Amino acid sequence: MKSLLRSKCEEAMVDVLHRAKNPLTLGEIVVLIHKTAxxxxxxASPTKSLxxxxxxxxxxxxxxxVALLFTVSKERGSLLYSLANIK
Structure with a gap:
């Protein structure tokens, strides 16, 4: 069975969203991940890869x-990602 552990990219995304005050688009998340890692x-297309x-x-x-890590909402045609209630 595939590992349910978080990947390095997911860990980085959790860190970014934990620090963010509002939900972010994947493009914004990628920019912030690139700053730290x-x-x-x-x-060629890190946003699409993520x-x-x-x-x-x-x-x-x-x-x-298994509990999801992220919630997705749609606002003005953009998908916004935030953390689900994770422990």
Whole structure:
């Protein structure tokens, strides 16, 4: 069974969202992750890579009845990410 532990990217995203006062878009999250850990998200489209990783890992958690790490809301056509109630 696939590991339910958080990936390094997810840990970085949790740290960014924990410090943020408001929900953020993935683009904003990527910029903040790059400031603290520039080697985590590399490549031509890091925002798309992060989105893909989140979609797979959160889908896996939902499928297996594990609490989700992030909540997503839509505002003015943008997806905003915030922390779910995690321990």
């Amino acid at each position: 520039p080697s985590l998200l590399t490549g 989105y893909s990783m989140l979609l797979r890992r959160e889908g896996f958690r939902a499928k297996h009845g």
